[in-house]
Amino acid sequence: xxxxxxxxxxxxEQQLFFHNYSRMPIDIEYGKGSxxxxxxxxxxxxxxAGIGVNAIGYGDERLLRAISDQAAKYIHASxxxxxxxxxxxxxKLIELSGMSKVFFCxxxxxxxxxxxxxxxxxxxxxxxxEKREVLSLSNCFHGRTYGAMTLTAKPKYVEGYExxxxxxGMIEFNDIEDxxxxxxxxxxxxxxxxxxxxxxxxxVSEAFAKRLGELAAEHGFLIVADDIQAGCGRTGTFFSxxxxxxxxxxxxxxxxxxGGLPLGxxxxxxxxxxVFTPGSHGTTFGGNPVACAAGSALIEVIHADGLMxxxxxxxxxxxxxFEEMAGRHSQILEVRQYGLMIGxxxxxxxxxxxxxxxKRGVLVNATSVNVIRLLPPLSLSEEEAQLCIDTLDEIFSExxx
Ligand SMILES: Cc1ncc(COP(=O)(O)O)c(C=O)c1O
Numbered sequence: 001x002x003x004x005x006x007x008x009x010x011x012x013e014q015q016l017f018f019h020n021y022s023r024m025p026i027d028i029e030y031g032k033g034s035x036x037x038x039x040x041x042x043x044x045x046x047x048x049a050g051i052g053v054n055a056i057g058y059g060d061e062r063l064l065r066a067i068s069d070q071a072a073k074y075i076h077a078s079x080x081x082x083x084x085x086x087x088x089x090x091x092k093l094i095e096l097s098g099m100s101k102v103f104f105c106x107x108x109x110x111x112x113x114x115x116x117x118x119x120x121x122x123x124x125x126x127x128x129x130e131k132r133e134v135l136s137l138s139n140c141f142h143g144r145t146y147g148a149m150t151l152t153a154k155p156k157y158v159e160g161y162e163x164x165x166x167x168x169g170m171i172e173f174n175d176i177e178d179x180x181x182x183x184x185x186x187x188x189x190x191x192x193x194x195x196x197x198x199x200x201x202x203x204v205s206e207a208f209a210k211r212l213g214e215l216a217a218e219h220g221f222l223i224v225a226d227d228i229q230a231g232c233g234r235t236g237t238f239f240s241x242x243x244x245x246x247x248x249x250x251x252x253x254x255x256x257x258x259g260g261l262p263l264g265x266x267x268x269x270x271x272x273x274x275v276f277t278p279g280s281h282g283t284t285f286g287g288n289p290v291a292c293a294a295g296s297a298l299i300e301v302i303h304a305d306g307l308m309x310x311x312x313x314x315x316x317x318x319x320x321x322f323e324e325m326a327g328r329h330s331q332i333l334e335v336r337q338y339g340l341m342i343g344x345x346x347x348x349x350x351x352x353x354x355x356x357x358x359k360r361g362v363l364v365n366a367t368s369v370n371v372i373r374l375l376p377p378l379s380l381s382e383e384e385a386q387l388c389i390d391t392l393d394e395i396f397s398e399x400x401x
Contacts, residue, residue, distance in 0.1 A: 031058025104287030109143025201343025
């Protein structure tokens with residue numbers, strides 16, 4: 001085989017990979033704190049954090065130690081065995097949620113897939129053969145595998161992949177009348193992000209959440225919280241649903257829960273505790289011990305460093321700055337902020353701001369076409385937040401509408 005220098009650039013990217021990503025043209029070398037550094041020495045303030053994964057930034061010594069200690073012991077053994085790192089993380093998640101059982105997988109979409117299976121099997125065990133329907137909310141995002149993609153049902157994500165999973169349906173976001181119309185005794189579960197991420201940072205209303213809880217009790221269906229993006233402290237509480245007067249039966253976590261390593265978790269309450277039996281669901285890699293050790297370290301750091309409170313404070317400071325900016329820049333239509341989950345609706349494609357911020361050394365993300373999305377590390381300092389604010393202010397100021 002001929003060895004040649006491999007150029008990391010858009011041309012080789014086009015040659016090597018399926019074309020399902022639009023990658024930014026920068027070659028990441030390493031990260032430290034809230035910054036990423038490229039192979040040519042450039043520095044970028046990372047307000048994306050691996051799409052909401054790197055909750056404590058890059059290079060935290062406590063996280064690195066947990067990973068290297070476990071990797072030195074063993075990296076994989078499978079779920080045929082008892083594994084201490086899984087037990088330790090499961091115990092933490094049960095304590096935090098007040099729920100009963102945990103299933104570990106590798107990603108968000110796998111957690112949703114497991115929760116769909118858990119819901120349908122729970123409904124089967126209830127003896128009502130008609131109780132199969134799994135519903136979700138419009139504008140949501142739950143993942144890319146067939147079940148999760150069907151629940152997502154944004155045309156862009158499903159086009160060409162039909163037929164989708166049968167027995168699903170969609171309720172209009174925050175529309176109580178539509179909720180009342182759609183749920184029935186045939187409903188096995190309603191899946192929802194209490195704060196929608198990919199959809200542009202939108203929060204379920206208190207009234208909608210309350211009515212959902214009442215209808216779940218009336219018709220006997222499960223409420224499944226997708227806290228994959230909004231969970232693990234990002235919005236100020238460990239689970240985003242804690243900010244509502246409602247308790248889900250099942251919660252899905254992923255993204256930050258493995259400290260940057262691939263990990264997903266389904267946490268279930270008493271109602272569903274006995275649904276899975278040996279062989280009824282499983283995975284080879286799920287609950288990888290290194291990822292679980294990293295997850296435990298992450299949760300300890302979040303608490304030790306007061307990062308949930310810090311997310312609330314930094315997020316609120318940023319919202320005030322963006323709202324003030326909205327008074328000066330007519331391109332800003334709306335600012336939505338829940339902890340360090342921030343969406344800025346703008347009057348043109350948000351892609352423009354992503355590209356301009358990149359030129360100025362700040363990484364931001366666009367979602368829902370015209371929303372600038374910020375999902376920085378919860379450890380973001382006030383100075384770093386200010387750098388992001390000043391950079392966006394400069395872009396808005398220099399832009400010719
Ligand atoms: C709310 C939500 N659910 C599910 C997923 C899917 O997670 P993954 O990409 O790990 O499969 C995502 C990913 O962005 C998400 O934001």
